[in-house]
Amino acid sequence: MTIVDSSDELGRRDRKKLETRTALERAALRLVAERGLAKVTVEDIAGAVDVSSRTFFNYFPSKEDALIGRSRMDEDELRDRLAAVPSDVPALEALRLTMLDVAEDIQERREQWLLRLKVFEQNPSLLPRLVAGGSQTERAMATAIAERAPAAGFAELVTAVALAAFRTAVLRWSSQDGGPELTGLVDEVFDRLAAGLPNP
Amino acid sequence: MTIVDSSDELGRRDRKKLETRTALERAALRLVAERGLAKVTVEDIAGAVDVSSRTFFNYFPSKEDALIGRSRMDEDELRDRLAAVPSDVPALEALRLTMLDVAEDIQERREQWLLRLKVFEQNPSLLPRLVAGGSQTERAMATAIAERAPAAGFAELVTAVALAAFRTAVLRWSSQDGGPELTGLVDEVFDRLAAGLPNP
DNA sequence: CTGAAAAGTTGCAGACTCTGAAACTTCACC
């Protein structure tokens, strides 16, 4: 068992559930990495884990969502992290701190994320879903930011921009096979943002 | 015929083709605005224009694409616009000028765009496609920018950020029913970017 | 004007995604 997931304190039921979910994620990732998104059906993925395809859809609303997995962190979690930053910190810096946290999480699941990102690069139709633009998550964060910077439209702007910047850092990290520290790359893009994006 | 599209200098063949295409776009937009994305089938759209659903798929690869329509401007067009900016203009300002051009185009098709954006807001699954993040278009622009600012990763960053900022301007314009000038809102977000996104 | 060639449209068959409902199994807990 190479699975080290936090299965602390869970009944057999929920443990099995989590097992199935991560098994489906892994199988999806592995198969799509091997064959490409179009050449993998839901039935393939479900079959690899030995459940029915209907069960697959009980876990994920779509094939793509299985590949994204835990990528989209709960709005709640991000909201909490944002809320944990003192309210006199400017919005952009609050976002920097939050995304640095996220970057650390990603680095902890390094291999999993590098594979996921490779799959995303090879199947560009998935990319928009990465740090999903205009999605649930972004709105939740913008709402949280709006409390510390209520000027019209500013929260949406700084949130969208921060997430876009974060995305480029992650993609660059991936394209260099995780060589540099992700947190360093994230700091770099936020430095550039704070400086007004001058030509380097 | 209320259609006044630029059908200058086209054979009957291409004129009909363009007519069908825009008719499909219009029908898709209208029906989805009325009923919502899930309640409209491809057959509905094709039927409203009196073609077969197979023909619909000859024009658009998916239902969503019919709604997006001309939204994603050709990579070529954006590349050209970027190339038209003198090369000593900093990357961020080159992007500002380009996106101001795009904003003008949008304002010229004001009603069509406001409807499209309303549909997008009511069907959030479409939003990622708007100024598609990480897509073809973004890559093409980043490549063009990389020629004037070759520092590693900077072109991708500034492009992603500019598009994200532009998107928030467009959404704000839409949420205010096109009241303010879109170009003004775009200028505002780029000013904020250039200033380093300080809390207002 | 006429007869291909080219392009556009259609119906059809078929693979695939996704959903709802009903039966069935498994687990938690008393």
Place this chain on the structure above:
DNA sequence: GGTGAAGTTTCAGAGTCTGCAACTTTTCAG
């Protein structure tokens, strides 16, 4: 052990999208 809640499966069905083989229309050369 028995009971109810939760998870899984099977089944049926709607909808998306593709390839292919007719079929129709437009174009264009002679």
